[in-house]
Amino acid sequence: MESTAELLFILPAIIVAIGGVLVMMIDAFSDDADKSYWTATAVLGLALIFSIRDMFIPGGTAFHDMMVYGGIAAYGGSVVLFGTFLCVLLSRDYLKAIGYHFGEMYSMILFATTGMVILVGANTLITLFLGIETMSVALYVLAGFIKKDKAGIEAALKYFLLGAFATGFLLYGIALLYGASGSIILTDIAATENQGVLFWMGVAMLFVGFFFKISAVPFHMWTPDVYQGAPTNITAYMATAAKAATIVAFILVLGRALYAVQSEWTTVLSTIAVITMILGNLIALVQDNIKRMLAYSSIAHVGYILVGLAAGTATAYSAVMYYIFAYTLMNVGAFGVVAYFEKQKGCDFTSVENYAGLGYKFPLLGVLMSIFMFSLIGVPPFAGFIGKYLVFSAAIAEGLTATVIVAALASVVAVYYYLRVVIYMYMHEAKESYNFVPPTLAFTVTLTIIAALILYFGIIPAGLIEVITNGVSSSTMLEANGISY
């Protein structure tokens, strides 16, 4: 009886899972991929509505402590679903243009999303593992979706092999942690009394698994190749929804299982954060392929997020939660524009130099791309700035001033490569005249809404931050255990 009522708490995941099967069935009986597209959009929209509703219910656990609901689980789910929703909206035009508009893509996306929604509500290490693997397996398939593209296949294979390797680490970590603590439930792990070698080995393995999934240096090697080789809409999806989901799960582990030993892992996380920021930004500097550049930039952003995680307070987790939302918007937007231009000229049209003069040819897309780039740089009044500011201030309050100074300097480096796109769009003359198909209305409207949201949450972040703060305090165990804000 009780479990039936509890099903309501994972309603978004159920909807998405059923939706995935439904899309597969539709695809089996119909040649028209548009039907799959519309079904997927509707399913994601519906799940998103329920997920947003859940953000306002008080958090708790369900299914004998297997899942957490409400609080940041619901918030994370909403970010993931919203990111996926936007990616799917932007997919159709792109896939049609490159000739790969098949229904399978949407069902795979929905399956991956199911994994993500489970992942953000994981309260045991097994749920966590299930979520990550459901997500990853679907992503391996999606990365190699363009069968005839060698780079795409290579990307998928690389992703799969390295991903499997990381899964090994993750699973080993889970096993060791279970051995050390006698429980797979996060809150019980927190109560482990004798933290011996076994426990710390487990934590280290678990961290490695997480670092790989969020592509923190030095576990980032797969990211540029995969992001460059995968279809652009899938790159957007991997860079945003997948990363957001993993980071929320990471916060759940840190905030529910490892909060008592925070002082032990702060140094590790801030060290990884520092090298991630530096390396990500420096290598992005010399990239000419815009997808590869955005891949390295996403590595750099993970670095900023890790600064927040290293601080480890409720304020810091709230800041990270805000950051992943802003990051999702900016990256989906940027990849959306890239996908639009790329589909016009085939997959070679990804050099930053190709963008010369495009700002005048497409006034609206130019302005939107500039907004995404400036938001990624982190200048006010865009959401990226608020995200960065919140993370930095939370870290400074915890005494991580040196790390934050590195972060500030690293973001100066970042200015150049983001700016380069804007400069090419507006300050260089177009070398040759291309004939472009004008963007469809749905595409333009979606991107405009993303940009409007970036501006809105950059200027009036108050409401969102309040929701996040409530969510974090109900989903992590910091407050209950009297750990400072």
Next chain:
Amino acid sequence: MELLLHIVILLPLVGALTLIFFNNEHIIKVFSLVLTTATFVLSLPLLLNFIPGEVNYLSVYGPMVPGIDVKYIVGLDGLSMLLFMLTTFFGPIVVLSGWSYIKDHIRGFYAMVMILQTGSLGVFATLDLFMFYIFFELTQIPMLFLIGIWGGENRIYATVKFFIYTLVGWLLMLVALIYVGTAAGNMLNDGVFTTDWRILTSPEFKLGLVEQTWLFVTFGFAFCIKIPIMPFHSWLPLAHTEAPTPGSVILAAISLKMGTYAVIRYLLPLFPNAAISFAPAIAILGVIGIIYGALVAMVQKDVKKLVAYSSISHMGFIVLGMFAYNTIAMQGAIIQMVNHGLATGALFLIIGMLYERRHTRAISDFGGLSSVVPVMAVMFMIATLASIGLPGLNGFVGEFLILLGSFNSEVLNSYWYVVFAATGVILAAVYMLWMFRRVMFGPVTHEENKNMKDLNFREIALLTPIMIFIVWIGIRPGDFLQYSEVQVEQYLQDQLDKAAEITAEAHYQELPGWASRFYDITPQVVEKINE
């Protein structure tokens, strides 16, 4: 009146957004002109109803972010009133100066100018450090595009250098800003982050000496780049030269003032001990800037570059005035900010007009113009003399007050600063008059110059108001100095008091060696103070 202040700040931004609905180029220009003029006219009551010595038209909204006490606080006081007016005053002038100069992407151009206008007004009007930061960044992006799209040949390099150079300083400052806000929150605001200027400058907000040193260096670095103080100036000649005329005018007249204004508004009152102890060093940099700028200006072949380097020289005077810790010098620095804006702004405008006629800025391409274009020559003459600091024109007032004040400064405590700074005035006469002679006097050596058209009505109309103020400030400086006089005296006294208090509270044993030496807190001194 509070409402009027909000309207003045936001009107240009609204105008910029409204431009989306216009397509006709002429309508866009007229609309921008009307809007910036309206902004200026609406700002006049703010000046006329101003009460010196307090914060006028104060209004507070917020907090903007829950858990963080960042508020939209705007208000004008003696430190900001004149610069605020200078910004609204230059609005229509900048729009007019681009009237025929800007030919491509007109809508984008005027949108950028007006967004920049709102950003600048916000910078001068806000009384919250965090909002100041946000408004400042709001001025950077339009400037990036102004230089990068409508600039000269080397525009992309110039704009990237300008943008990144500034951002290096300001991102580091953001870290320091968060530190200050957190410290202020813990000390005075129940642990809630705050950057309210009134709290930060209150006598109760005392930062320790070691903290002050680091924060001063970080904030100072950002402001030094913006002012710019030698050796962080290298972006300026490039940006000034490559920017289109309206861009150069905004840069010279308004943007540079944000750096010096930020020093007066935030740097000095927030970290009084560090500021006083660093004052001689920074004053030396200021004096070096005066001489260096003048010497480099002397050898320039390009008129615009010459004026750009003269800017470095003039900004050096302002720096010297600010760090002299003396009412007269500070008053001089405030009025000199306005003067520099007017004189250099006028020079850039006239150079732009020359460039529009001849498409060159090399001094050697001109010569003997005074016989061809007499009206332009007169305007150019007034602006040149104002820039040199001829008595009777505005430049003299500011420089004289700064030199006088610095001479009596107790903090600097040496007349050598003035001796060297004064040579800057002489050098200014040398390079400006020499340039003027080569451009305007002598025989007409180039065939193309013989048929040069004199100023048209628009150009005269946009230069005349500047000339009026150049003469007005020169003859009756009291009309302008009265806005800040009362406040500056109190403001400096408060800082000295606060610095003395912090010194008295500092414990010799707790300080690291370098700090106790730098701030001169040895057991003997502490004993003396206690007695």
